[in-house]
Amino acid sequence: MPKTIKSQLRKVIYNINNYLSERRSEGIDSIPLNNITDLVVNMTGISQSSVMKIRREGQTSVVFSTPKKNKPKTKKKINLDDFDLCAIRHKLQEFYAVRKEVPSLKRLLAALKESINFVGGRESLRLLLHKLGYKFKKCRNQRIILMERYDIVAWRDRYLQEIKDVRKSGMPIVYLDESYIHTSLNQAKCWQSENEPGGSKSVAKGKRYVIVHCGGKTGLIPNALLIYNDKEKKKDFHDAINTVNFKKWVLDKLIPNLQEPTCIVMDNARYHSSQINKPLSMINRKKEITDWLSSNNIAYPTNATKSMLMVIVKQNKPDPIYEIDHLVQDYGHKIVRLPPYHYDLNPIEIIWGIVKGKVATKNVGLDNITFMQLVKNCFEDITADTWNNCCEHTKKIEEDYRQRGPVIDGEIEKFIINVGDDSETSNDTSSNESVISEIETQ
Structure with missing residues (x-):
């Protein structure tokens, strides 16, 4: 018998039960009343509880329906920018x-x-x-x-001091970031009537384009905009950008447009953080680990197991050297990395919102080529004053962090009790490298 008893079969079972009950009441068959259910079970092969449930169902309605499966409730996804x-x-x-x-x-x-x-x-x-x-x-x-987390607080404090020193030195600052935009981007509402339906909102997402850009002291840097189609339609647009593509953009679009030594501010996306001196791990052979220890004049027991050697490696792990940092240093520039999830400290994040808002108002039935040109035009419409206003807004946020930091630190001291060794904090990371490894995308 099927697990789910469908409506037609339920009606047949109910009719069999009624038929036996009627014959019992008319005295045609010597069927004990309390054995009717057992007879239906034997005749149909379904459980006694199902027979009784169908009997009760027929008493309240002449129409039988197939029971619906209880689907698990899906959690509502919270989309926050x-x-x-x-x-x-x-x-x-x-x-x-x-x-x-x-x-x-x-x-x-x-x-x-x-x-x-x-x-x-x-x-x-x-x-x-x-x-x-x-x-x-x-x-x-x-x-x-x-x-x-204390390591993120320390990273933010370190960044705020470093960017303050850069401004004091007079070194120009360039902020860079990546985002994406769909060809179906448009406004959710518009003025319309029965005769004038207005714009339509696309059901499908359409093609997705990755955009990379940066801004300096005079506004968005000319010729630095990169737009390309994300053909693979990966779940996270960051997956469409890799170290090779980003390095090529830096060499072809960014560095040629920097006229003097510049401080480049960016987040910690993994394609920004490819290491030259990648740390050893358990996937390395034991000889590779011992060779690394010997080349760095680090002593280790001759009979040490691979796990013991990895503990020694971790204790002596050097500071990471990032490929992109090494690249821009050859051209006289430096890189400063934003603390994790601090999008408010990058003024170009505001530019994404402005550009996407402009595209949405003008994107009515455009083909892909015209759409790309529209995006470029919207970036060109961003004036130096608009960019400077975004930078000033970021400076105010930086100052808010600086002022709140000591206050929060003091208030927390009033709340926290010293509980000795804290197993939770002992597992926290304490360096830029370890935090980066935990962050898939910014």
Whole structure:
């Protein structure tokens, strides 16, 4: 018998049960009343509970239906852009620095619903906080508070000081980033009537184009824009960019347009962070590990196992040397890396929003070639004043971080108790390299 008893079979079973019941009531067959269900079970081969359930179903309705499977509920995906993620961080810091309150998950959720219309629940918010580098710590009264990972805080503090020193030195700064844009990008609403339907919103995503650009002291850098079609349609557009493509863009589009030694600011996407001195791992042969230790004058026991050797390697692991850093240094430039998930410290993130907004208003039934030209024109329309305003906005955010840092540090000291060795913090990373390895994309 099938696991699911369909409507037609259910009706047959119900009719058999009624037929036997009628013959019993008319005294035609000597069928005990309490044996009718057993007879139906023997005749149809289904369980007793199913027979009784179908009997009850027939008493309330003459129409039988096939039971539907209980499909598992799918979680609603919370789509937040880079600025929403930064807004979550700023709101959490506001609890410490401004409100002087412990930012519990419940209070933070209520504040975000009010400020950015956050539509997720507590679990969604908890996962986002973990993604942004926050963790839980005990405070004096044993309540749980949210704390940003110390290595990310240190990275941010280090970046803020470094970018401040660069500005003080007078060295020009260039911000770069990558994004994407779909050919179906358009406005969700427009003015329309029965006679004038207006624009249509595409159901399909259309072709996806990856865009790479940068901006300096006089605005977006001319001839640095790169747009190309992401033919493979990978889930994450960062997968469509690799170290080779990015290196080629730096050599062909970026460096030729830098007229003097420049500080290049970028995030920690993996194609930005390919290492020349890649660390050894357990996939290396034992001889490769011992040769590396010997070449670096690092002592090790002669009878050491591979696992013991890897512990020694980890204890003596050198600072990473990134291929792209080494490349630009040959041309007199330097690279400064943004702390993880700090999109608000890159003014070109604002430019993405401005350009996509302009494209959406003009993208009505354009073919791919015309669409690409539209995107280029929208970038060309970004004036030096617009870029400077974005940079000034970023400087204000930097100053907010600088001012809030010591305040938050002091407030946390009031909440935290010293519990000795903390197994949670001992597993945290403490260098740029280890954090980069945890971050798939920025």
